[in-house]
Amino acid sequence: MVQHYSAHVNASFAALADATRRGVLDQLARGDASITDLADKFEMTLTGMKKHDGVLELAGLVTTEKIGRVRTCRIGPSRLEREMAWIARYRQVWDARFEALDGVIDELKREEQARGRKQRK
Amino acid sequence: MVQHYSAHVNASFAALADATRRGVLDQLARGDASITDLADKFEMTLTGMKKHDGVLELAGLVTTEKIGRVRTCRIGPSRLEREMAWIARYRQVWDARFEALDGVIDELKREEQARGRKQRK
Numbered sequence: 001m002v003q004h005y006s007a008h009v010n011a012s013f014a015a016l017a018d019a020t021r022r023g024v025l026d027q028l029a030r031g032d033a034s035i036t037d038l039a040d041k042f043e044m045t046l047t048g049m050k051k052h053d054g055v056l057e058l059a060g061l062v063t064t065e066k067i068g069r070v071r072t073c074r075i076g077p078s079r080l081e082r083e084m085a086w087i088a089r090y091r092q093v094w095d096a097r098f099e100a101l102d103g104v105i106d107e108l109k110r111e112e113q114a115r116g117r118k119q120r121k
Numbered sequence: 122m123v124q125h126y127s128a129h130v131n132a133s134f135a136a137l138a139d140a141t142r143r144g145v146l147d148q149l150a151r152g153d154a155s156i157t158d159l160a161d162k163f164e165m166t167l168t169g170m171k172k173h174d175g176v177l178e179l180a181g182l183v184t185t186e187k188i189g190r191v192r193t194c195r196i197g198p199s200r201l202e203r204e205m206a207w208i209a210r211y212r213q214v215w216d217a218r219f220e221a222l223d224g225v226i227d228e229l230k231r232e233e234q235a236r237g238r239k240q241r242k
Contacts, residue, residue: 006140009140009143010138010139010140011138012138013134013135013137013138014134014135014138016134016204016207016208017131017132017133017134017135017138018131019127019130019131022130022207025211026211026214029211029214029215029218030214030218075215075218076215079212079215079216080208080211080212083137083208084205084208084209084212086137086143087137087201087204087205087208088205090146090147090150090201091200091201091205093147093150093151094150094196094197094200095200097150097151097196098197
């Protein structure tokens with residue numbers, strides 16, 4: 001079996017697996033912010049926020065630019081396209097699978113009813 | 122700032138942050154399988170596959186049932202609805218933000234052209 005490995009998708013989902021990092025993305029989607037602003041907003045040390053920012057940067061979800069002593073964070077370039085596509089496709093297969101199961105159950109019910117009618121005759 | 126914490130969303134994204142676990146979900150979406158089958162397919166030890174299965178189960182992405190000596194895995198009950206919604210909403214804000222930026226850039230261009238015309242007069 002061919003195993004599709006995607007380090008980028010791994011990094012993105014890992015970055016999203018933390019409520020603070022999702023909060024940071026929500027915040028940056030509304031406007032750029034410095035690491036200091038973010039640390040304040042999320043009641044976190046600068047070191048802690050830098051770590052979260054590093055994880056988001058590795059996943060391509062945030063870019064930072066240092067001007068003078070201020071490091072400004074903004075969202076992008078990743079728009080989570082591959083991650084969205086993966087989940088969408090999975091849900092599609094999921095739905096198809098359970099529709100098929102529903103079909104089998106309906107079929108069994110019909111057969112049972114047919115048997116019931118035969119026995120009553 | 123209210124920080125929306127969701128342990129369940131954390132667990133789901135963490136479960137998806139591994140190519141083998143995504144592969145297992147793809148596989149189970151096509152049909153139920155035993156831990157042994159999955160370990161064989163992904164060329165992994167039983168112990169390794171049990172760990173991956175545990176992470177998927179915690180996230181509600183897989184359920185297992187032990188009948189006799191065979192532990193069968195199937196997908197569900199999570200259809201990744203909240204995770205899909207989170208990404209969809211994020212992409213929406215992302216798009217709106219960059220459309221707004223495009224608007225600002227267009228506005229600046231128009232102003233510059235207007236200034237250029239005035240200077241030529």
